[in-house]
Amino acid sequence: MTTVTTQPPTALTIAGSDSGGGAGIQADLHTFAAHAVHGTSVVTSVTAQNTLGVTDVHPVPPETVSAQLDAVLSDFDVRAVKTGLLPDETILSIVAERAEAGDLPELVVDPVLVAASGDKLFTGDFGAYLERLSPHTIVFTPNIHEAQALLGGEITGLDDMREAARALARYGSQAVLVKGGHGKDPEKATDVLWTQGQILELSAPRVDTPNTHGTGCTLASAIAARIAHGHPVAQAVGGAKRYLTEALTAAASWRLGAGPGPVHHHHGRKSTVL
Numbered sequence: 001m002t003t004v005t006t007q008p009p010t011a012l013t014i015a016g017s018d019s020g021g022g023a024g025i026q027a028d029l030h031t032f033a034a035h036a037v038h039g040t041s042v043v044t045s046v047t048a049q050n051t052l053g054v055t056d057v058h059p060v061p062p063e064t065v066s067a068q069l070d071a072v073l074s075d076f077d078v079r080a081v082k083t084g085l086l087p088d089e090t091i092l093s094i095v096a097e098r099a100e101a102g103d104l105p106e107l108v109v110d111p112v113l114v115a116a117s118g119d120k121l122f123t124g125d126f127g128a129y130l131e132r133l134s135p136h137t138i139v140f141t142p143n144i145h146e147a148q149a150l151l152g153g154e155i156t157g158l159d160d161m162r163e164a165a166r167a168l169a170r171y172g173s174q175a176v177l178v179k180g181g182h183g184k185d186p187e188k189a190t191d192v193l194w195t196q197g198q199i200l201e202l203s204a205p206r207v208d209t210p211n212t213h214g215t216g217c218t219l220a221s222a223i224a225a226r227i228a229h230g231h232p233v234a235q236a237v238g239g240a241k242r243y244l245t246e247a248l249t250a251a252a253s254w255r256l257g258a259g260p261g262p263v264h265h266h267h268g269r270k271s272t273v274l
């Protein structure tokens with residue numbers, strides 16, 4: 001049987017490798033594939049990690065990060081870019097220079113500062129994210145802890161999340177999504193989106209699951225994938241959140257490791273082996 005397929009748009013993830021396969025580059029490429037997007041990748045860092053935590057972080061040499069960027073950007077028509085783990089300020093600067101040069105279209109920035117396990121993943125000054133990347137960003141996606149680390153102060157509820165989104169938007173990002181996965185509401189997972197001067201709340205039922213590893217990477221990649229398909233920001237964010245809630249629900253009974261495991265990125269698709 002011959003299947004005729006439409007050519008997929010290309011997206012790029014600039015992120016770290018997660019040996020456990022649930023977050024980072026691995027989550028991003030799964031998510032792009034699930035959205036019928038061709039995924040290209042620039043590996044910034046190799047982490048040794050599993051569902052229990054991170055045991056080693058090895059930044060890729062800056063010239064190898066630049067060479068990967070050159071290779072991808074000189075050949076592919078990249079429609080959207082997502083950044084995840086940028087291990088230090090040198091690598092953040094390389095990415096920021098490409099953004100300043102206009103080489104990174106529709107840039108979704110997930111500021112990966114500290115792993116869920118508490119391990120520090122970005123060794124630089126957090127302000128570099130705001131000063132260097134935000135002016136070139138279409139959607140900036142901190143979680144509550146990252147927003148606190150970037151702004152100072154404490155975020156204890158929805159009012160604080162709204163205020164944080166407004167404050168982060170002043171650094172120039174076209175939209176800011178403050179993610180509420182670590183919020184206290186047992187019923188709902190509510191994120192706050194600032195876009196075009198307006199605040200929107202995106203709520204989904206809180207899925208009862210231990211498997212939340214890589215939710216932030218998955219959400220940001222799904223946003224980038226939808227933008228690569230031409231969706232406007234608010235629609236891309238809403239669609240990405242629905243995709244993630246389904247991925248969390250579909251993997252709730254999985255026990256792939258002893259700690260918080262990955263989500264089911266391909267929940268919408270029948271496996272070719274089954």
Ligand SMILES: Nc1ncnc2c1ncn2[C@@H]1O[C@H](COP(=O)(O)OP(=O)(O)OP(=O)(O)O)[C@@H](O)[C@H]1O
Nearest residue numbers: 116143179180181182189205206207214215216217
């Ligand atoms: N149990 C859950 N049920 C439904 N949605 C969830 C749940 N946990 C997290 N989310 C959603 O997942 C997305 C990522 O949010 P979160 O605040 O966990 O990001 P993160 O901390 O960056 O992720 P990561 O754990 O990958 O570092 C948000 O849309 C959040 O609302």
Ligand SMILES: Cc1ncc(CO)c(N)n1
Nearest residue numbers: 016017018023024085115
């Ligand atoms: C490589 C990598 N990127 C991002 C995160 C955040 O979930 C992680 N744990 N590992």
